[in-house]
Amino acid sequence: MPPDKVAEYADGLCYTDLMAGYYTAAPDDVLQxxxxxxxxxxxxxxxxxxxxxxxxPEAWRRLRDRLHTALDHPRDHLGHRDPVVAGLADSVLRLYGFLPDTWNARFARHFHAVIEAYDREFHNRTEGIVPTVEEYLELRRLTFAHWIWTDLLEPSAGRELPEKVRKNPAYRKAALLSQEFAAWYNDLCSLPKEIAGSEVHNLGISLVTHEGLTLEEAIADMRHRVEECIREFQQAEKDALRFADVLDDGTVAGKETGTAVRTCVGTMRNWFSSVYWFHHESGRYRVDSWDDRSTPPYVNNEAAGGK
Known part of the structure; x- marks a missing residue:
């Protein structure tokens, strides 16, 4: 993004506001x-x-490989000439400082999978392949980074959760629903931009292509899925909070874990309000005011790696 575009658009994109609305219990350094x-x-x-x-494709493959390496060795990439690589190194090095190495390794493992999912999306889009609905939903959980944002609940709560807690069905379902809502609502709001850009990666586009729905029917289907996420989360949230009560068994460790789970579940709830707010406030989705509905006006097409 050129400097003049930063001045004009950065605050209006609301990226940091979005996170401030999610992780409200996080200490300032974690939230930053x-x-x-x-x-x-x-x-x-x-x-x-x-x-x-x-x-x-060559620029993308270079970036993909460098991101994988920077994720595993962030300290060695802080001064990388590509600011996207250096930015990842800086970000993850700071994130790795809050919880034990076991959390760091899990975060890295999950983000390696996200990078590879972006690579699969690159292939689908360059080849014009529209994934089926089920294929898309599976891939979307990775390209939206469901488990990354779920991992980040823990430093926000100040505690790494044991595996048996993270994989408990009540906790996991609530976490998944908060992310599904966010991903599908994002698809709904991104649909005009992605149709204008002849995109292939959007739930609505998969519904039209593979389920034979009209665009209006696909939008109605997406809205229904979003509403179901909200309804299902309300029950899942209750189950997860009951699980937190069970964990709080009178021991010090049990009380700390139960408290952390309650904090994480409260943050999951925040996703709904913050995602909704962001998509209606951020300049990223105001396609009707752009000269080209497929391209945000702040994007520089001659960005690094592209010349």
Whole structure:
């Protein structure tokens, strides 16, 4: 993004505001690190998009490989000449400082999977392949980084959760529903931009292509899925809070774990309000005011790696 575009658009994109609305219980240094990582994620997403639009497979492959390496060795990449690589290194190095190495390794494992999912999206978009609905939903859980944002609940709560807690069905269902809502609502709000750009990666586009729905029917289907996420979460939230009560068994460890789970579940609830607010306040989705409905006006098509 050129400097003049930063001045004109950065605040209006609301990227850090989005995170401030999610992780409300996080200490300031944790929230700042998450917010910066989120802003980096949007920049990376735009670079990925421009590499597709302008047919730059070699640039994308270089970036993919460098991100994998920077994720495992962030300290060695802080001064990398590509600011997207250096930005990831800076972000994850800060995130790795809050919880034990076991959390760091899990975060890295989950983000390696996200990078590879972006690579699969690159292939689908360059080849014009519209995934089936089920294929898309599975891939979307990775490209939206469901488990990354769920991992970040823990430093916000100040405690790494044991595996048996994270994999408990009540906790896991509530976490998944909060992310499904966010991903599908994002698809709904992104649909005009992605149709204008001849996109293939959007739930609505998969519904039209593979389920034979009209555009209006696909939008109605997406709205229904979003509403179901909200209804199902309300029950899942109750189950997860009951699970937190069970964990709080009178021991010090039990009380700390139960408290952390309650904090995490409260943050899951925040996703709904903050995602809704963001998509109606951020300049990222105001396609009707753009000269080209497929391209945000702040994007520089000659970004690094693209010349």
């Amino acid at each position: 690190a998450i917010a910066d990582y989120s802003a980096w994620f949007f920049v990376w997403d735009d670079r990925h998009d421009r590499d597709i639009v302008h047919g730059r």
